[in-house]
Structures are given as structure tokens and as C-alpha cells.
Amino acid sequence: MQQRHTDIINLVNEKGRASVGEMSNKLGVSEVTIRHDLNKLEKEGFIRRVHGGATPHNTDNVSHRITVNYEHKRKMAICAASLVEHGETVMIEGGSANALLAKELGKRSDVTIITPSSYIAHLMKETDVKIIVLGGLYQHESESMVGTLTRLCIKHTHFTKAFLGIDGLHPNTGFTSRNMMRADVGVAILEKGAQNIVITDSSKFGQVHNTPLYQFDQVDMVITDEDASLEYVNLLEKHNIKVVK
Structure with a gap:
């Protein structure tokens, strides 16, 4: 993908709607x-064309979402990978930033990854990392497992750290998700009582989606990017959540 195309995707996602003239300038x-x-x-599914410009394409396709704010996500993934110790077993829930975390851990051979994401498992096929893929109902677009069987699998696994994603964070609603079934998987992971770490770029801050996710007191750390506003850093720290950016 050309750098200009990545810049267009980022601009559209950051603003919610961008005009042709604005992008041209x-x-x-x-x-x-x-x-x-x-x-x-639009043909490739990255944005949606509207009269005079474009709006985001609200897709769960992980390959597409990785391209949005890619450099921020890559830096967050490197930071998150540095927290994983030798011989540790970690849960990686899914999403684009977490997929990049898995790629970073794939450079090592001393960790075990548990995941409901077949996308993440596929990324690991050429690595020496031990992968445990949870069963469940397969969601085609997100390439992730959900449902009762997935919750049961989580109940019978053990891990010391969990890396999770979100779709929105707002002072009035806390962490939220666009997908009820995947939110249910995230809640099951938090119930295990491991160290719970959310990885998200700051573009999610201020957004509200339909499904409640985690309570503030269930999250131990948020790894975000350097553009995170002081307002949201203070909000998280007020709830005793460590913020790393």
C-alpha cells in the first residue's frame, strides 16, 4: 500500500468524514x-465513499484495521511485548494492535500465547511460539471465536497477563465494544483475575459504542500512543490504571 493511501485512511478515521478538497490540500x-x-x-474495503469525500468503513477485518494508525500500533505492540517475561503464558484477545503484539512475540520462542483469534494464530504459523487456540463459534470478518464454548475454554486455561482491545472509551460509559459477542469473550477473560492490559490507540478515546465492556477497576494498565490527551490520561489514572505511552 502506498504511503498516501495509508495517510488517507488515517485522516478519514481520525476525522470521521474528510472532504476531497481537504485531503488534496x-x-x-x-x-x-x-x-x-x-x-x-473503497473497492478494497478501507473507507466508504460519500458525496464530496469519504467516511470510515466500520469493519472488523483485522488486516484492514491494522493499517489505521499503523505506526502508533506498532510502537504500542513493541511496548507490550517488553512486558512479557521468559516462559510466560499470556492471553491475547484479538484486534489489530494485539495482532501486532503477537507478531512481536513471534520473534521469540520462550512464550505461550492463548487466543480466541484464528487471525493471530495464522500470523504465528512460521514462528516457534506455542499457540493455544480457543474453540467456539467462528466470526468470519473478525476471524475470532465467540460464544459459550469460548467462555468454557477460557475458564479451563491459565495465564498471567491478558492483552485486550477496545472500540471506545468515554468518561460516562467507560470501555465499550462494537460487538456484543466479542465483548462477552473479553469479560470472561477479565474474570480470570490475571493482569489485564488494554492496548488501544488514542483515536478510540471519546468514542462510545453499543456494548459495555470492562469496569475501570478491572483494568490494570492501558498502553496507548503519545497523542493521548491529558484529560483521558487523568481519567484512567484517577481509577488507578497505569497509563503507558
Whole structure:
């Protein structure tokens, strides 16, 4: 993917809606070029074309979501991987930032990853990392397992750290998710009482989605990016959550 296409995806996701003229001015190319780019990116499922511009494509496709704020997510993944000790067994719940964490851990051979994400398991196929994939009902777009069987599998596994994702964080609602079934899996993971670490870029701060996720007192740490506002850092720290950025 061209850097300009990545920049367009980031701009659209950050603003919620971006006009062709705005993208043309910001990226220093003609409006004709931007329109061609938008047509290509919509065809590939990264954005949605609207009159005069584009809006985000609300997709659970992990490959697509990884491209949004990629550099932030890569740095967060490196930070999270540094917390995993030799011989440790960790749960990686799913999502784009967590997929990049798995890739970082794939450079090692001294850890065990438990995950409901077949996408993450597939990333690990050329590595020496031990992978335990949870069973359950397969969600096609997110490539993740959900449902009663997944909860049962979580109940019968043991891990010392859990890395989780979110779709939104707001002072009035706390952590929220766009998907009720995956939210249920996240709640089951938190019930195990491991060290619970949320990895999320700061674009999720201020967003509210339909399904409640975690209570503030269930989360031990949030790994985010350097653009995280002081307002949200203070909110998390007020609830005794360590913020790393």
C-alpha cells in the first residue's frame, strides 16, 4: 500500500468524514488523484465513499484495521511485548494492535500465547511460539471465536497477563465494544483475575459504542500512543490504571 493511501485512511478515521478538497490540500496532490485513491480504497474495503469525500468503513477485518494508525500500533505492540517475561503464558484477545503484539512475540520462542483469534494464530504459523487456540463459534470478518464454548475454554486455561482491545472509551460509559459477542469473550477473560492490559490507540478515546465492556477497576494498565490527551490520561489514572505511552 502506498504511503498516501495509508495517510488517507488515517485522516478519514481520525476525522470521521474528510472532504476531497481537504485531503488534496493536506497530502499535496490533485483532487482527481484523491478521487482515484478513494475509489480504490473503497473497492478494497478501507473507507466508504460519500458525496464530496469519504467516511470510515466500520469493519472488523483485522488486516484492514491494522493499517489505521499503523505506526502508533506498532510502537504500542513493541511496548507490550517488553512486558512479557521468559516462559510466560499470556492471553491475547484479538484486534489489530494485539495482532501486532503477537507478531512481536513471534520473534521469540520462550512464550505461550492463548487466543480466541484464528487471525493471530495464522500470523504465528512460521514462528516457534506455542499457540493455544480457543474453540467456539467462528466470526468470519473478525476471524475470532465467540460464544459459550469460548467462555468454557477460557475458564479451563491459565495465564498471567491478558492483552485486550477496545472500540471506545468515554468518561460516562467507560470501555465499550462494537460487538456484543466479542465483548462477552473479553469479560470472561477479565474474570480470570490475571493482569489485564488494554492496548488501544488514542483515536478510540471519546468514542462510545453499543456494548459495555470492562469496569475501570478491572483494568490494570492501558498502553496507548503519545497523542493521548491529558484529560483521558487523568481519567484512567484517577481509577488507578497505569497509563503507558
